[in-house]
Amino acid sequence: MTYSYDQLAQWDKQYVWHPFTQMKDWLEEEIIIVARGEGVKLYDTEGREYYDAFSSIWVNIHGHNVKELNDAIIDQLGKIAHSSYLGYGNIPATLLARELVEIAPPGLVKVFYSDNGSTAVEVAVKMAFHYWRQCPNPRPEKNKFLTLMNAYHGDTIGAVSVGGIDLYHGTYRDLLFPTIKVAAPYCYRCPFGAKAGQCEKECEQALEKAFAEHAHELAGCVIEPVIQGAAGMITQPPGYVKKVRELCDRYDVLMICDEVATGFGRTGALWAVNHDGVSPDLMAISKGLTGGYMPLAVTLATQKVYDAFYGDYAEMKTFFHGHSYTGNQLGCAVALASLELLKKHNLVTEAARKAGVVKKVLAEFNELPHVGDIRQAGLMVGIELVRDKLTKEPYDWQEKMGIKTCLAARKKGLITRPLGNNIVFMPPLVSNDEQLQEMLEIIKASIIQVTEG
Incomplete structure (x- = not known):
């Protein structure tokens, strides 16, 4: 059955609530x-x-x-579309996890599946928070996060909490957990009043000051490496990500990198952190993971983080987090095909x-x-x-x-x-x-x- 544009437009305007859209304008416009x-x-x-x-x-x-991506989904669909990943494995999810660890920044050796960028960040935040409660030398007082002003990490409440764009996040302030926010290096319009490209020292000093003053309570530092997307494509000076890594090491803070937008070659390197030769402790990826075909996300973790959740059942160290579509076969199958195309071309x-x-x-x-x-x-x-x-x-x-x-x-x-x-x-x-x-x-x-x- 085919439908006319007028029918579809009428039904859209009658029934749909679009994201990030003022619906009054939408109803008045030709869509x-x-x-x-x-x-x-x-x-x-x-x-x-x-x-x-x-x-x-x-x-x-x-x-x-794209034929190769279409075929990957069709082939998988002929076998199974989805089964639970809670207590069961599946073939494409296992193969994809192996491939991702092989190409991930060194040290990221464990793959935790979810379904979108916000949830991948949520997973990383929860892992970091939980880590300090059951690592070999527990420090439960480390329960806050250092975040950058004008950051965007997604729209779920945890991801909003580590964000910093008032337009998107301000309304929900009373719902959010508090974070330690530091000025990001907006070199094009410096928050310290310096001329463009001359404020790296001031940026580093502000960052170091935040770490020094709050290290005792910091579970993690969350950043979008190299460029802050939703803030307006705000680029960071060369070496900034490396500086964050150094400070996380010095003050014993987990480094969380949100590569949801920047991953899979978007910045001219496979991962944005590769520009500074950095490996985070936790890394969230999504968007380009399936080539834009299916909702799928991953939080990559180090062995150190993983080991904090490893123990006998009675120790109750399990990471109690999951999603209905975790490890979805269709998403993992097309992600494998996407990675193959990245290499092939x-x-x-x-x-x-x-x-x-x-x-x-x-x-x-x-x-x-x-x-x-x-x-x-x-x-x-x-x-x-x-x-x-x-x-x-x-x-x-x-x-x-x-x-x-x-x-x-x-x-x-x-x-x-x-x-x-x-x-x-x-x-x-x-x-x-x-x-x-x-x-x-x-x-x-x-x-x-x-x-x-």
Whole structure:
């Protein structure tokens, strides 16, 4: 049975509550209903095509409708779609765990499955909190977390607690557990008043001060390594992640890295922590894990963390946490196929090369009078729109310049989503040079149309 656009749009507006969407605006706008995908493009019910310039919320690596990934799911579906992982194993989950440990940063040797990035972070936070209660020398007073301002780690309550974006998190403050927050290194607009790129010393001093003052109560330090995504694509100075690792070691604090957005080649390395040669104690991964095909997440842990939960049944050291779809066979099967494609097409190295292509094109954006700062880590890009280029005076958020620019781009055949007045560009890793340039030209033309039109 087929349905017309008018029918689908009517039912959508009547029955659906969309995430991160003001539904009053949604009900007043002409909406897009995606019908299919092919490569780096999406197609709506009316046959119009759009570049998927933000990888369908940062998850897509290989493009849409990829035969190898389709076949992996179909093959697994012919065997079993899902069975409980509580007290049972399954073939694709076992194989995927082995593959992930082989490619993970050294020392991460245990795989705990969940179903999305928020839960992967929740798992890491609970593991770190619990660790200090049953490690060889228990220290239950270590029950807080050091987090970065403007961090985003997901939307469940634990993940929100270690986040720091008031727009998303402020309303729920009374529900959250307290954390120790430290200013993140926003070198483009320094919280310490230094000129761009000259505040590394101040950032390190603030970080060290927080560790020194609170080490006795810190169970873990949670960071998005190299770049803070939802904050507006805020990049960290080289060596910052390594400094966090050094401080965690010095003050006996578990290091938790949220690689949900940055993993699987997105920053030009397989893991963002690889840029600084760092291994965390716990690492959350999701998004690109299945190539954007299925909900699946993993929390990777060291042997030290794992051993704190290992003991006789009567000791009650079990990690009492799980999900109905933990270790789901369809998700694990397509994740295995995705990892194979990463290797086959050398996508991580290619992503690093393509980042150079993107950087060269983005240099032209500096000529635009209403582009303030351009922040890039591999194929993760944020283009800041400002009222005044010289002073970098921002647009008032109520002017919705980011939203208007993305709507203009949509009419030109490109879909992305803004972060406030920052335009996100995060294309599938398989995008070729010509496609990358064409996508950026559409974004540039849309910026000009909205800010100068």
